[in-house]
Amino acid sequence: MAQLATPPAKWTQRYPDLGTGLVSYEDSISPEFYELEREAIFRRAWLNVGRVEQLPRKGSYFTKELAVAKTSLLVTRDLAGEIHAFHNVCRHRGNKLVWDHTPRTESSGVCRQFMCKYHGWRYGVDGALKFVLQEEEFFDFDKADFPLVSVHCEVWEGFVFVNLAERPSQSLRDFLGPMVLGLEGYPFHLCGERYAFKSEISSNWKIFLDAFQEYYHASVLHAQQQVPSLRSFESGYKIPHFQIDGPHRLVSTGGWKGVPRHLTPPDQMYPIEHATRSGLMGPWDRPDIPELDPANLPPGLNPGNLQPWSISNFQIFPNFVILVYERGWYLTYQYWPTSVGTHDWEMSYYFPPARTASERIRHEVTAVVSKEAALQDAATLDGTQMGLESRAIDKFPLSDQELTVRHHHKVVGDWVEAYLRDGKDARA
Numbered sequence: 001m002a003q004l005a006t007p008p009a010k011w012t013q014r015y016p017d018l019g020t021g022l023v024s025y026e027d028s029i030s031p032e033f034y035e036l037e038r039e040a041i042f043r044r045a046w047l048n049v050g051r052v053e054q055l056p057r058k059g060s061y062f063t064k065e066l067a068v069a070k071t072s073l074l075v076t077r078d079l080a081g082e083i084h085a086f087h088n089v090c091r092h093r094g095n096k097l098v099w100d101h102t103p104r105t106e107s108s109g110v111c112r113q114f115m116c117k118y119h120g121w122r123y124g125v126d127g128a129l130k131f132v133l134q135e136e137e138f139f140d141f142d143k144a145d146f147p148l149v150s151v152h153c154e155v156w157e158g159f160v161f162v163n164l165a166e167r168p169s170q171s172l173r174d175f176l177g178p179m180v181l182g183l184e185g186y187p188f189h190l191c192g193e194r195y196a197f198k199s200e201i202s203s204n205w206k207i208f209l210d211a212f213q214e215y216y217h218a219s220v221l222h223a224q225q226q227v228p229s230l231r232s233f234e235s236g237y238k239i240p241h242f243q244i245d246g247p248h249r250l251v252s253t254g255g256w257k258g259v260p261r262h263l264t265p266p267d268q269m270y271p272i273e274h275a276t277r278s279g280l281m282g283p284w285d286r287p288d289i290p291e292l293d294p295a296n297l298p299p300g301l302n303p304g305n306l307q308p309w310s311i312s313n314f315q316i317f318p319n320f321v322i323l324v325y326e327r328g329w330y331l332t333y334q335y336w337p338t339s340v341g342t343h344d345w346e347m348s349y350y351f352p353p354a355r356t357a358s359e360r361i362r363h364e365v366t367a368v369v370s371k372e373a374a375l376q377d378a379a380t381l382d383g384t385q386m387g388l389e390s391r392a393i394d395k396f397p398l399s400d401q402e403l404t405v406r407h408h409h410k411v412v413g414d415w416v417e418a419y420l421r422d423g424k425d426a427r428a
């Protein structure tokens with residue numbers, strides 16, 4: 001996306017391709033558009049399905065249900081330590097290979113071989129077919145011809161990505177591009193204590209994603225959790241740094257108008273926050289880990305060089321978000337469409353492993369308080385989806401503070417357009 005060399009006063013105008021006109025949300029309510037998105041975006045873009053910590057040992061695996069692509073994936077670490085992704089489908093007669101309680105529930109574990117529950121074919125964790133019951137009954141049969149069907153899989157900074165295209169047109173690194181690659185060197189590997197939640201949401205996936213990429217709503221919807229200078233229906237909050245690179249976006253915040261959360265007066269927060277010294281922005285005391293000291297973090301984490309810096313919110317196309325907090329922790333969100341008007345939302349909070357009971361409690365308080373703020377966002381979505389589906393209004397104004405929303409819908413539209421124009425060879 002073109003960026004002007006001499007930036008005008010408004011962020012949106014730095015990216016003239018975006019325009020400043022009214023925006024349609026037909027892309028969030030049209031069943032036909034949703035069908036196009038499945039092919040144009042979710043079968044072509046690199047998708048984050050988890051982290052390497054979910055595959056801690058040789059033989060570790062997890063399954064990932066991707067309703068949007070009508071498939072289930074099996075992600076494994078083989079006996080040599082390599083990470084793979086496969087379609088979770090038996091080569092014999094198509095049964096789902098790995099599941100525990102019901103075929104639609106995700107599962108994880110450690111094993112040496114996967115055995116199909118139907119006729120007992122067995123596969124190694126590297127996908128090789130190892131055993132066929134009554135093999136001599138088959139015709140011209142060689143087990144080497146029937147491994148699990150693999151899916152392109154690459155790991156970046158411990159994040160496991162897959163690409164469902166037959167031949168992705170870009171490597172993962174090329175797809176991520178310089179702005180997201182600026183995160184390289186952040187000590188993600190030191191933040192292995194994970195709190196994960198999942199929720200079924202009654203809105204198009206983009207509607208919720210929009211709610212976490214603009215802060216225009218913060219002083220109203222989250223008024224209860226704001227410092228006094230922000231707790232206003234009148235004054236709002238201005239983002240000090242936006243950045244766009246290809247299909248991805250970055251929003252960075254500074255210290256909340258110079259009042260960091262840990263300096264907020266006690267009567268402006270939940271008692272549990274004050275009692276534990278932890279809350280929405282994380283534990284107030286940064287862990288004593290040199291790699292997490294802001295002075296040692298990669299400059300690409302805060303490319304606007306905000307001082308004080310508070311959060312960098314990387315919106316990685318199409319449905320993956322990494323928020324890194326100055327207090328030494330990070331979180332991720334994923335939005336997995338299940339229909340035009342529903343999606344599964346996943347959030348994970350990552351901290352350096354607690355060394356004391358009080359550190360552990362602080363992590364839990366941050367996870368719970370942060371989850372509550374997220375549920376305040378979620379509570380609006382049903383109403384927004386209903387309002388859009390009424391089609392009473394077909395075009396909406398977006399402010400400069402909602403530049404990211406404008407960009408996201410444009411990129412989604414561009415990918416669908418490229419797919420319609422170039423068919424199977426559309427970009428990936």
Ligand code: FES
Pocket residue numbers: 090091092093094095116117118119120121
């Ligand atoms: S379908 Fe898996 S062994 Fe028959």
Ligand SMILES: [Fe+2]
Pocket residue numbers: 211212217218221222373377
């Ligand atoms: Fe919010």
